[in-house]
Amino acid sequence: MRSISMTDENGQALAIVAAPIDEVGATERAQFFTTRSIKKDSKVHALYLAISMCDLTTLEGADTPGRVRQLCEKARHPVPPDIFNEAAKLKDFPPIPSVAAVCVYPAMVSVAVKVLAGSGIHVASVATAFPSGQSPLSTKIDETRYAVAKGADEIDMVINRGAFLSGDYQQVFDEIAAVKEACGTAHLKVILETGELGSLDRVRLASEIAMHAGADFIKTSTGKIQPAATLPVTLVMLQAIADFYHKTGKKIGMKPAGGIRTAKQAIQYLCMVNETLGAEWLTPQLFRFGASSMLNDILRQIFKEATGRYYYDRVFSLD
Amino acid sequence: MASLVSQGERVPKTLKLFIGGEFPRTESGRSFPVYDQDSKKVFAQLCQASRKDFRNAIAASLKACEQWQQRTAYNRAQILYRMAEMTEGHREDMVSVLKSTSGVNAQTAENSIDQVVDAFVYYAGFCDKYSQLSGCVNPVNGPHHAFTTPEPVGCVDCLFDDDMGAAAALPLVASTLASIITSGSVVTALLPTAAAAQIASLGEIFATSDLPKGVVNLLTGNRSELIDHMASHMEVQSVCYVGSDRAVKEKLKTLGAENMKRVVWRELHANAADTNENLRLENILSFVEYKTVWHPVGN
Numbered sequence: 141m142r143s144i145s146m147t148d149e150n151g152q153a154l155a156i157v158a159a160p161i162d163e164v165g166a167t168e169r170a171q172f173f174t175t176r177s178i179k180k181d182s183k184v185h186a187l188y189l190a191i192s193m194c195d196l197t198t199l200e201g202a203d204t205p206g207r208v209r210q211l212c213e214k215a216r217h218p219v220p221p222d223i224f225n226e227a228a229k230l231k232d233f234p235p236i237p238s239v240a241a242v243c244v245y246p247a248m249v250s251v252a253v254k255v256l257a258g259s260g261i262h263v264a265s266v267a268t269a270f271p272s273g274q275s276p277l278s279t280k281i282d283e284t285r286y287a288v289a290k291g292a293d294e295i296d297m298v299i300n301r302g303a304f305l306s307g308d309y310q311q312v313f314d315e316i317a318a319v320k321e322a323c324g325t326a327h328l329k330v331i332l333e334t335g336e337l338g339s340l341d342r343v344r345l346a347s348e349i350a351m352h353a354g355a356d357f358i359k360t361s362t363g364k365i366q367p368a369a370t371l372p373v374t375l376v377m378l379q380a381i382a383d384f385y386h387k388t389g390k391k392i393g394m395k396p397a398g399g400i401r402t403a404k405q406a407i408q409y410l411c412m413v414n415e416t417l418g419a420e421w422l423t424p425q426l427f428r429f430g431a432s433s434m435l436n437d438i439l440r441q442i443f444k445e446a447t448g449r450y451y452y453d454r455v456f457s458l459d
Numbered sequence: 460m461a462s463l464v465s466q467g468e469r470v471p472k473t474l475k476l477f478i479g480g481e482f483p484r485t486e487s488g489r490s491f492p493v494y495d496q497d498s499k500k501v502f503a504q505l506c507q508a509s510r511k512d513f514r515n516a517i518a519a520s521l522k523a524c525e526q527w528q529q530r531t532a533y534n535r536a537q538i539l540y541r542m543a544e545m546t547e548g549h550r551e552d553m554v555s556v557l558k559s560t561s562g563v564n565a566q567t568a569e570n571s572i573d574q575v576v577d578a579f580v581y582y583a584g585f586c587d588k589y590s591q592l593s594g595c596v597n598p599v600n601g602p603h604h605a606f607t608t609p610e611p612v613g614c615v616d617c618l619f620d621d622d623m624g625a626a627a628a629l630p631l632v633a634s635t636l637a638s639i640i641t642s643g644s645v646v647t648a649l650l651p652t653a654a655a656a657q658i659a660s661l662g663e664i665f666a667t668s669d670l671p672k673g674v675v676n677l678l679t680g681n682r683s684e685l686i687d688h689m690a691s692h693m694e695v696q697s698v699c700y701v702g703s704d705r706a707v708k709e710k711l712k713t714l715g716a717e718n719m720k721r722v723v724w725r726e727l728h729a730n731a732a733d734t735n736e737n738l739r740l741e742n743i744l745s746f747v748e749y750k751t752v753w754h755p756v757g758n
Contacts, residue, residue: 450514452693452718453521 144345146310148352149317156309156348159383161340161376170371173408183407184445187438188237190406191218193424195264195395196432197243197363199271205251208244210457211432212255215239218435220455223443230446239435240424241294245270246287253291264294264329268319271333271362273298277315284322294327295319298362299346301336309349316353329357329395329428334373335365343373347380357393363430368398374409378416385417394421397430403441406434474503476512476679477662479519480672485680486511493656496562505655508680510688513616513647516676517694520614520645523673528611528643530671532587539583539637541668543576546633549660553629560656561625574630574737581738582637589642589743597751604754609747611643612721613696616689618682618711619651620702620727628653633661634737635701635725636675639746644697647676649689655679690714697721697746721746 142158178186196215198207219227219236227233241262242252252263265287269275275283284295297319303311320328330350334343350358358377361368374396381392394417396409406429413421421427436456444450463470475482487509495502506512527535546553550572557568590609597605617635619628628651639646650658658677665675678685686707690698691714698711698720711722723745725736 449691450693 144309146313146349146352149314149321149354154352156345156352158341158345158348161344163340163372166340166372166375170375170412173371173412176408176411178407178411180445184442186407186410187403187442187445188234189422190403190410190429190438191435192237192240193428194239194432194435195241195243195397195428195430196239196435197397197430198248198432199243199245199266199363203245203248205248208242208248208251209255211244212242212252212261214435214457215242215256215261216259219439220457222455223439223451226451227443227446233446236439236442240428243294243296243430246283246290246292249287249290249292262294262327263292264296265290265292266296266298266362268297268315270296270298270331271364273300273333274302277318280315281318281322284319288322288324288326292326294329295323296329296331296359298331298333299350301333304337304342304346304349309345312346313349313353316350316355320354327356328354329359329393330355331359331362331397332377333362333365334360334369334377335367340372340376343376344380347377348384351380351384351390351392355392357395357428359395359397359428359430361396361398361430363398366399369396369400369430371408371412375412375416378413381421382417391420391426393426393428395428395430400429400431401433401437403434403438406431406438471503472659474505474656474659474679476506476508476516477658477665477675477677478512478516478673479522479676480666482659482662482666483512483515485509486515491681493560493652495559497559502559503656505658505679508649508678508685510685512678512680513649513685513688514692516647516678517614517616517692519673520647520676521673521694523671524614524645526671527640527645527674530643532590535641535643536583536586538669539579539586539641542637542664542670543579543583545664545668546572546576546579549664553657553660556656556660557625557629561653563624563626567626571626571629575633578630578634578637578737582634582641582743585740585743586641589740589747592740593744593747599753602755602757604756605751606754607749607751609642609744610750612746612748613644614694615639615644615646615697615699615746616692616695617646617648617699618686618689618701618707619649619654620704621652621682623651623653623727625653629657630737631701632657634742635699638742639699640670640674641743642747644746645674646699647678649678649680649682649685652679686710687714690720691717693718695720697723699723699725699745701725701727703727 144156146154148154198211241264243264246265249265267284267287268280332346485506485508489507490504491507492501554568594608599605632654690711708724
């Protein structure tokens with residue numbers, strides 16, 4: 141196994157092990173989760189859990205304060221009124237939880253903070269020149285500080301893929317450590333953008349670097365390029381988290397993002413987390429979905445489980 | 460190596476469903492036999508479609524709906540005409556299936572295919588005309604120009620009675636489907652048992668006529684099992700029933716009430732083979748909604 145020597149933020153020597161990944165094995169193991177049949181009560185339980193783990197996200201050039209406010213309202217009350225009214229008539233229908241967080245650009249943080257005040261929903265902000273990460277470190281740190289100052293309590297940063305792919309792992313490490321420091325008390329999620337890394341070996345290495353550098357969460361993708369989150373990539377990252385936990389005792393969170401659109405996929409991911417890291421990780425504090433369109437499908441499925449039939453697709457919000 | 464044919468072998472066609480331009484087997488894995496009327500042997504095993512297959516078909520037709528409506532009327536006409544051309548190409552196959560599964564003679568079978576071709580050509584001609592014939596300019600009191608135009612109703616599903624003969628059923632199915640898609644609506648049909656074995660030929664005709672995938676979806680199966688789902692699906696705007704059972708009509712109306720489906724009942728009389736019933740402008744107009752626009756005139 142190759143070991144990469146680095147220096148940590150305190151100037152101490154640090155050896156990061158680049159564990160090789162069996163691509164075929166990982167893919168096959170991941171495939172295994174797609175053939176499970178989770179039905180009835182277990183399905184409903186998983187779907188409720190998935191909603192509470194959802195990070196609703198809007199990261200578009202066309203974002204307006206109005207759009208962000210609308211998304212925040214959806215975060216507070218995910219259920220469309222029509223369905224809510226009908227579901228309220230059902231016996232023993234547990235209330236739908238609110239989502240975990242709303243994720244926006246730094247300029248929109250103050251809008252989201254205002255709407256979500258008192259709701260318990262976190263405000264996450266992307267920072268560090270999302271999605272490319274191609275800016276000087278000083279700019280990235282300023283952006284992070286700005287987002288935190290405006291009230292974001294979670295920061296989603298992107299790693300410097302330019303540096304990573306050219307082999308300058310120390311720079312990747314230093315940038316993450318510097319952004320972590322700029323975050324203060326805010327949680328740091330580190331986006332690896334696995335679709336640009338090219339192999340599962342590199343995904344594993346990037347995960348190790350991010351966790352050693354101070355990430356609270358590691359996250360697959362920005363959602364801006366394909367492929368985004370896939371089961372094999374997530375499996376490799378979860379395994380990296382497990383190994384890191386056994387080594388250091390620190391629990392790092394995981395966030396697959398992009399490409400997860402259906403309730404069925406959500407359940408597959410939850411099974412994978414449970415079997416790789418255990419039930420302790422099945423909480424919004426340690427697992428999140430970066431998936432906005434998935435929420436509507438989950439609501440459809442919950443309603444179908446409760447009533448035996450599907451509702452109109454059109455009662456759901458468009459985004 | 461000797462060919463299969465020279466050894467007296469043929470590769471038989473597997474008859475499957477037609478959903479979203481593809482030929483999938485039913486997800487339920489179930490099947491039911493249709494019999495050769497002469498030999499009384501099993502002619503083929505057909506897919507017994509499930510609720511899930513039906514929902515998949517509706518999902519496919521919803522995807523196709525917007526695209527089909529955006530085609531120009533001229534292009535829709537070309538495609539319907541192309542369906543007539545393709546039917547000619549499948550004539551031999553369709554006649555042979557009809558003869559085997561229903562026991563009719565060659566002449567009746569040929570007539571039946573003629574009627575299918577006629578129906579496609581007939582409705583092809585109406586694609587760019589039905590709107591002028593049924594739309595109008597309304598006299599109004601005031602400085603407005605008010606006109607009414609028909610628009611396609613959208614997503615339609617379609618059921619048939621099972622007890623009619625195959626020679627009558629095939630043209631009835633073809634003309635009903637054609638009349639629905641003429642205006643730009645999309646359709647999912649549960650074929651009557653008599654015409655069910657034609658699903659492969661019909662599917663191939665639709666699949667090779669440049670018809671966008673999902674505009675027509677064909678299922679075979681048990682009507683009593685699927686009728687509740689076909690009547691109550693919330694994304695279906697209109698349900699068409701071709702048959703004579705009033706109880707079925709009432710059921711469709713009751714279950715369809717929640718999302719205010721238009722229930723179109725084409726009552727079958729004793730003379731079900733009457734082609735005049737199959738070829739009528741009114742059949743197209745059963746699947747349109749009228750939109751009236753008021754436009755201010757003058758300065």
